[in-house]
Amino acid sequence: xxxxxxxxxxxxxxxxxxLDVRTITIGISLLDCMDSDLKKLNDxxxxxxxxxxKDLVKVGKExxxxxxxxxxxxxISVTPISIVGSSACKCPEDYVTIAHTLDRCAAxxxxxxxxxxxxxxxxxxxxYDEYLIRSIPRALSETELVCSxxxxxxxxxxxxxxxxxxxxxxxxxxxxxxxxxxxxGCAKLVVFCNAPDDNPFMAGAFHGVTEADxxxxxGVSGPGVVKTALEKVRGENxxxxxxxxxxxxxxxxxxxxxxxxEASEKLHIPFGIIDLSLAPTPAIGDxxxxxxxxxxxxxxxxxxxxxxxxxxNDQVKKGGIMASSYxxxxxxAFIPVSEDQGMIDAVKDGALTLEKLEAMTCVCSVxxxxxxxxxxxxxxxxxxxxxxxMAIGMINQKTTAVRLIPxxxxxxxxxxxxxxxxxxxxxxxxxEFSCDAFVNRKGRIPAPVHSFKN
Amino acid sequence: xxxxxxxxxxxxxxxTVGIIAKICTYLANNHINILDISQTIVSGFFxxxxxxxxxxxxxxxxxxxKELIQIGEEIGVDIKCQKEEIFEMMHRI
Numbered sequence: 415x416x417x418x419x420x421x422x423x424x425x426x427x428x429x430x431x432x433l434d435v436r437t438i439t440i441g442i443s444l445l446d447c448m449d450s451d452l453k454k455l456n457d458x459x460x461x462x463x464x465x466x467x468k469d470l471v472k473v474g475k476e477x478x479x480x481x482x483x484x485x486x487x488x489x490i491s492v493t494p495i496s497i498v499g500s501s502a503c504k505c506p507e508d509y510v511t512i513a514h515t516l517d518r519c520a521a522x523x524x525x526x527x528x529x530x531x532x533x534x535x536x537x538x539x540x541x542y543d544e545y546l547i548r549s550i551p552r553a554l555s556e557t558e559l560v561c562s563x564x565x566x567x568x569x570x571x572x573x574x575x576x577x578x579x580x581x582x583x584x585x586x587x588x589x590x591x592x593x594x595x596x597x598x599g600c601a602k603l604v605v606f607c608n609a610p611d612d613n614p615f616m617a618g619a620f621h622g623v624t625e626a627d628x629x630x631x632x633g634v635s636g637p638g639v640v641k642t643a644l645e646k647v648r649g650e651n652x653x654x655x656x657x658x659x660x661x662x663x664x665x666x667x668x669x670x671x672x673x674x675x676e677a678s679e680k681l682h683i684p685f686g687i688i689d690l691s692l693a694p695t696p697a698i699g700d701x702x703x704x705x706x707x708x709x710x711x712x713x714x715x716x717x718x719x720x721x722x723x724x725x726x727n728d729q730v731k732k733g734g735i736m737a738s739s740y741x742x743x744x745x746x747a748f749i750p751v752s753e754d755q756g757m758i759d760a761v762k763d764g765a766l767t768l769e770k771l772e773a774m775t776c777v778c779s780v781x782x783x784x785x786x787x788x789x790x791x792x793x794x795x796x797x798x799x800x801x802x803x804m805a806i807g808m809i810n811q812k813t814t815a816v817r818l819i820p821x822x823x824x825x826x827x828x829x830x831x832x833x834x835x836x837x838x839x840x841x842x843x844x845x846e847f848s849c850d851a852f853v854n855r856k857g858r859i860p861a862p863v864h865s866f867k868n
Numbered sequence: 869x870x871x872x873x874x875x876x877x878x879x880x881x882x883x884t885v886g887i888i889a890k891i892c893t894y895l896a897n898n899h900i901n902i903l904d905i906s907q908t909i910v911s912g913f914f915x916x917x918x919x920x921x922x923x924x925x926x927x928x929x930x931x932x933x934k935e936l937i938q939i940g941e942e943i944g945v946d947i948k949c950q951k952e953e954i955f956e957m958m959h960r961i
Binding site for chain 1: 876878903905906907909910915916917919929930933948949950951952953954955956957958959960
């Protein structure tokens with residue numbers, strides 16, 4: 415039987431070390447909502463989402479109550495809207511109406527975010543994909559809870575540089591469209607390479623077309639728990655360090671597995687995956703940078719950071735994989751800047767630069783995340799940064815992403831405040847040498863040689 | 869995980885006379901059977917854990933949880949009531 419020490423350990427993780435379940439995300443297929451009439455399409459979408467997910471918030475609260483574990487977010491991801499809207503939308507403005515419908519669904523259900531205002535264009539763009547992408551600035555500035563993502567490359571297809579170029583412009587336009595709110599729109603927009611179909615985390619969640627009608631994906635978190643565990647093994651060798659991370663990740667993930675199983679039973683929706691993630695928040699003690707410091711770095715960004723992050727990411731996966739029956743999504747350590755107090759401090763102290771962050775994305779779970787850059791940054795420069803990050807994903811057969819916020823009217827030395835889980839960030843300098851001629855080439859970068867495995 | 873009705877009650881707070889008595893009286897009055905009980909003092913604080921079985925109780929879990937929290941407030945200790953599964957999941961393979 416469980417003993418008092420085990421009970422205390424678990425409760426201490428929740429009460430003092432910020433252990434939580436970051437999100438229960440229901441993925442919902444909207445393929446059966448498709449219609450050539452725009453109004454009918456919007457009605458179908460609203461009806462389907464509010465029917466399938468009607469009990470999500472209630473069930474989330476019940477699980478929180480039963481186990482005394484916070485479930486921070488309840489979210490929904492849907493089939494990429496570029497596909498869903500393709501037979502009804504004749505222009506970008508038509509797509510914006512769908513964004514409003516999604517926003518209304520989220521508000522009606524009381525959920526935190528809805529993702530899937532997305533297009534998958536890793537090899538080429540249909541005109542509908544392009545309509546959706548061009549509608550993103552309006553969609554994200556006119557809605558509150560809608561998140562958008564665009565997959566512009568993969569190991570199998572290469573990188574669609576036309577889409578990369580377009581996304582640089584779209585990010586700038588989104589920043590302009592939401593400049594009254596410190597370009598907040600860009601915090602809800604991600605550009606991906608190798609985007610997973612079952613990611614429960616925002617802003618990049620969408621319900622892939624390879625998925626079932628509805629599915630539950632759960633994202634766990636717990637950087638604070640890992641950091642506290644590592645405090646007890648200061649000065650020990652790498653074997654002890656890695657074992658400690660692995661065991662802690664196992665425990666954290668087990669909670670996610672329990673929550674996913676319960677949610678699946680109560681909502682009568684099949685369980686998809688657990689995303690084994692260390693997702694930081696701006697709260698003190700809930701920082702991935704804090705773990706890197708505990709591993710032995712003065713500040714995140716110091717020499718050794720990439721190696722420390724690599725071992726952290728790998729051990730989290732090794733511990734988590736056995737704890738869950740199905741693992742997927744992004745799974746690993748997130749390194750957003752504005753959402754992690756330790757990262758913010760590292761940037762302020764001059765320890766962490768955009769270039770070092772890029773190196774870290776080679777070994778973390780995602781990519782350049784929640785990084786505020788000067789509002790005057792050129793669209794082509796943003797495209798260049800995206801292209802670099804996509805290349806890392808394509809060559810290393812991993813998911814990479816870019817969520818940059820060019821904050822209009824702000825420059826290096828200023829700080830931007832997004833609020834809530836999105837946190838705040840100092841504006842980081844960007845290399846200002848031009849890449850215009852590179853970005854303005856048309857076409858796509860071919861798939862790498864190691865993608866030909868057939 | 870044999871029994872879904874097994875619940876863990878934890879009590880943390882300043883030690884005083886009658887904490888266990890008060891909680892046990894409540895449990896007995898509601899037909900809640902105690903399966904295991906252990907107690908220790910952690911840095912001067914009273915710390916108790918009980919594993920109880922709610923299967924024959926007439927009260928549902930959430931009501932017991934609310935009432936126990938209330939009893940905790942009355943005697944000045946923190947009482948927590950959680951389904952046992954979370955601990956089983958985390959500490960048993």
